[in-house]
Amino acid sequence: MQSDEFLLDCLKRDITRLEKHDVRPGLPPFFIVPDFGIRMALGYWAPDQDARPHEHNAWTVTAVCHNELEVFTYDREEALAGRFPVKNRYPAPTGKAGYIYDPCVHNPHNPTGSWSLSVHLISPFDGTPDANGTLPIGLLPPSNAPAEPSALAACARARRRQSMYRLALEVLGRMREGETFPLVERIFANGNVGTKRLAREMASLRHGDRLRRSDLLRQDTEISGQSRARWGQQGLRRLVRSRDGRAELVVTESWGERVILRVSSWARPALEVLAREEELLVRDLPGPITDHERISIAAALEEHGFITVNDPLTLA
Numbered sequence: 001m002q003s004d005e006f007l008l009d010c011l012k013r014d015i016t017r018l019e020k021h022d023v024r025p026g027l028p029p030f031f032i033v034p035d036f037g038i039r040m041a042l043g044y045w046a047p048d049q050d051a052r053p054h055e056h057n058a059w060t061v062t063a064v065c066h067n068e069l070e071v072f073t074y075d076r077e078e079a080l081a082g083r084f085p086v087k088n089r090y091p092a093p094t095g096k097a098g099y100i101y102d103p104c105v106h107n108p109h110n111p112t113g114s115w116s117l118s119v120h121l122i123s124p125f126d127g128t129p130d131a132n133g134t135l136p137i138g139l140l141p142p143s144n145a146p147a148e149p150s151a152l153a154a155c156a157r158a159r160r161r162q163s164m165y166r167l168a169l170e171v172l173g174r175m176r177e178g179e180t181f182p183l184v185e186r187i188f189a190n191g192n193v194g195t196k197r198l199a200r201e202m203a204s205l206r207h208g209d210r211l212r213r214s215d216l217l218r219q220d221t222e223i224s225g226q227s228r229a230r231w232g233q234q235g236l237r238r239l240v241r242s243r244d245g246r247a248e249l250v251v252t253e254s255w256g257e258r259v260i261l262r263v264s265s266w267a268r269p270a271l272e273v274l275a276r277e278e279e280l281l282v283r284d285l286p287g288p289i290t291d292h293e294r295i296s297i298a299a300a301l302e303e304h305g306f307i308t309v310n311d312p313l314t315l316a
């Protein structure tokens with residue numbers, strides 16, 4: 001854990017996973033040790049995110065590699081009865097490693113306002129049912145019913161993927177050793193506007209010479225009136241409504257609806273076009289709004305994973 005080279009290797013492999021849009025919950029492994037089946041995974045923890053109390057029924061090793069976590073543990077007998085009074089709390093700052101050997105019920109939590117990163121080594125036997133077919137506490141049996149595809153959930157995953165890239169950039173930015181620039185370029189190539197901006201800032205601090213030679217990182221990626229905005233997910237059903245003197249862009253799904261943008265009522269024509277069109281130029285958002293406001297609307301939707309924005313010249 002003291003080695004930047006080790007962490008860089010972990011990040012390279014995990015970024016490959018993210019590049020394939022693999023943003024499953026839990027700890028999807030970036031590597032499984034051949035012959036042993038030991039899983040290696042990175043944990044990305046949003047501010048105040050926890051894992052909810054769960055049991056490990058075989059050994060695992062966890063180490064914090066960026067920012068901090070705290071780990072709550074619980075009495076197993078109480079947990080079996082569905083009660084979770086906290087038994088202990090262990091602070092886990094960067095560099096702290098801990099292991100579980102006996103069956104243990106715990107819950108890591110990010111107590112800070114920034115993202116944290118952890119690395120996990122997991123026994124091949126952890127999470128498997130016991131001889132009676134009972135799963136560890138807190139682990140739900142795999143569902144046979146396919147989850148209903150949710151376009152909103154896909155947007156949330158797109159946003160989380162960008163947050164994970166940004167956390168990786170933060171970690172790369174403080175490394176003293178290792179060849180980080182190629183990974184910064186890869187993150188830039190897959191980043192949204194905000195992630196690209198962060199990657200370029202990081203590269204200019206750490207790799208000024210190479211940034212000047214990199215065609216990729218010197219590309220202009222800011223949103224302008226010329227940018228083409230396109231809804232990122234198919235099947236996002238949209239409508240516009242007025243509420244409390246404001247206009248709302250609403251996404252509806254079978255389970256309910258969610259307001260994704262709320263603007264002054266005079267900007268309603270822009271929302272109506274966004275609800276109707278799958279693709280448009282930012283400058284074509286109608287209504288008595290300024291170009292700056294058009295760009296702000298597009299930027300808010302892009303940052304939250306609802307739309308993608310491309311330079312029209314790059315489109316076929």
Ligand SMILES: [Fe+2]
Binds near residue numbers: 051054056106108
């Ligand atoms: Fe755990």
